[in-house]
Amino acid sequence: MTQVTVKRLWKEYGDQVVLENVNLSIGDHEFVTIVGASGCGKTTFLKMLLGIETPSRGEFLIDGEPLPAEPGPDRGIVFQRYSLFPHLTVLENLLLGLDLRGAPLVGRLFGARRRAALEKAHALLDAIGLRQAAGKHPGQLSGGMQQRLSIAQSVICEPKILLLDEPFGALDPGITADMHELILALWNAHKMTIFMVTHDLKESFELGTRLLVFDKRRVDSQAPDRYGATITFNIPLKGKRAAS
Amino acid sequence: MRRLINQQPSRAGGLVLSFLPFVLLAAAYLVYSNARLSANPGDKLLPSPATIASTIHQYAFEEDERSGEYLLWNDTLASLERLLAGLGIAAVFGLAAGLTIGVLPYVRAVLAPFVAAISLIPPLAILPILFIVVGLGETAKVTLIVIGIAPIIIRDLALRTAELPAEQIIKAQTLGASTWQVATRVVLPQMWPRLIDALRLSLGSAWLFLIAAEAIASTEGLGYRIFLVRRYLAMDVILPYVAWITLLAFSMDWLLRVVRARAFPWAGAGG
Numbered sequence: 001m002t003q004v005t006v007k008r009l010w011k012e013y014g015d016q017v018v019l020e021n022v023n024l025s026i027g028d029h030e031f032v033t034i035v036g037a038s039g040c041g042k043t044t045f046l047k048m049l050l051g052i053e054t055p056s057r058g059e060f061l062i063d064g065e066p067l068p069a070e071p072g073p074d075r076g077i078v079f080q081r082y083s084l085f086p087h088l089t090v091l092e093n094l095l096l097g098l099d100l101r102g103a104p105l106v107g108r109l110f111g112a113r114r115r116a117a118l119e120k121a122h123a124l125l126d127a128i129g130l131r132q133a134a135g136k137h138p139g140q141l142s143g144g145m146q147q148r149l150s151i152a153q154s155v156i157c158e159p160k161i162l163l164l165d166e167p168f169g170a171l172d173p174g175i176t177a178d179m180h181e182l183i184l185a186l187w188n189a190h191k192m193t194i195f196m197v198t199h200d201l202k203e204s205f206e207l208g209t210r211l212l213v214f215d216k217r218r219v220d221s222q223a224p225d226r227y228g229a230t231i232t233f234n235i236p237l238k239g240k241r242a243a244s
Numbered sequence: 245m246r247r248l249i250n251q252q253p254s255r256a257g258g259l260v261l262s263f264l265p266f267v268l269l270a271a272a273y274l275v276y277s278n279a280r281l282s283a284n285p286g287d288k289l290l291p292s293p294a295t296i297a298s299t300i301h302q303y304a305f306e307e308d309e310r311s312g313e314y315l316l317w318n319d320t321l322a323s324l325e326r327l328l329a330g331l332g333i334a335a336v337f338g339l340a341a342g343l344t345i346g347v348l349p350y351v352r353a354v355l356a357p358f359v360a361a362i363s364l365i366p367p368l369a370i371l372p373i374l375f376i377v378v379g380l381g382e383t384a385k386v387t388l389i390v391i392g393i394a395p396i397i398i399r400d401l402a403l404r405t406a407e408l409p410a411e412q413i414i415k416a417q418t419l420g421a422s423t424w425q426v427a428t429r430v431v432l433p434q435m436w437p438r439l440i441d442a443l444r445l446s447l448g449s450a451w452l453f454l455i456a457a458e459a460i461a462s463t464e465g466l467g468y469r470i471f472l473v474r475r476y477l478a479m480d481v482i483l484p485y486v487a488w489i490t491l492l493a494f495s496m497d498w499l500l501r502v503v504r505a506r507a508f509p510w511a512g513a514g515g
Contacts, residue, residue: 052414071414071417071418072418073418073420075418076418076419077415079415081409082411082412083411083415084412085412085416085430085434086510086511087434087510087511096416096419096429097419097420099429100416100419100421100422100429101420104422104424104425105424107421107428107429108429137509138510139512150415153415153419154415154418154419157418157420159418
């Protein structure tokens, strides 16, 4: 069970208020899509969840515990780009999370544990359709293949929460449908909570079980930084949760 | 007619063109050497190809009368030992320090300005200090090379480390990586090709420091020989030695480039 709770959260940089008075409660296995204009704090919100930004005021809790101030294995992330390791092959990229967590010193698994990890990795490679490309380096893959690998790379670690920062923004529209299918399948198979920032309204309605809209309630034209954005709409959606 | 920027030589044409400056240089040498020698057969400044060839034969394939050594090979071996020791130590040191500075903000805060300051000391200016402190032996020469190029390698690798996309480092942490694991499994493997690039760029300086050290205090080595025979205006020795040093440096650069391309195909072209 994963419960994300946000209470009276503020984020300020000096005089600039980015987020003000954000309140939110997200239950287990939700698919939260986040939309809003540029610069309205949705990426800042995601960065706080990730642990690379800290709230100025208020509480940000996961399962009742305050968020750690650095990224950790309970929160996976897929960025728009650069989430893969160029020096590792597709298979090695996928194995990395298991390697790191299983072998603190050498960062590589051996023997029976490696075989178990390989089995898991190959199953995921099949799921994302990259079995044929297992020995290639990320630089040789198309953008869509890279994003599928990046998602699988996070999912293999079974994070409680998966964060997606405009993961399909740089892809051809034709590929996006496949990517939606993949992310929904993984979400239903692994039962994690997903937060996805997107620019695509249609996508946010299709995928989400909950849609958050970030916007500024008040704007002072004399001091545009005086008021921050908050969640102006919090809409429960039908989503594509598989019957269980 | 197409613009000049769009006109490309063919593959064969490019090869011929790349030899052109060398051929022109050799031709110019021959013309001037011939002219000087016909005016004064005893001229030493631009020796004829025949004289150079016989000198090369004497240095490379005949035992020296006094020492009983093959001078060219002896000098080459001595110089290469110093150069490779210097490069090797500088590489190990540069990689370790550069990576640590690049990865750990606290180490960066302490060491980055210090290394920047150290790298601005002209190494030749402290050569006398080295001779005083560690003596005139091999250590001084190797140390000069290390002091000369290590700071540059450290700064370069620290910069390259800092240039890795922040997304990569964050992603690694979400996969459970500790600081040690980020350094060894994410950063270090990506720094190997960068280290080779840094070494290639340092090769010229390394040779410079080597020859400077050999010229001042040595009893063998390529630089020593050149400065020794300078007293006799022995251009028939100096010219082939300079060409030989150039060839050695060029081969090392080429070798490093090939190793980089073979071992790290994912890293893109080096340059």
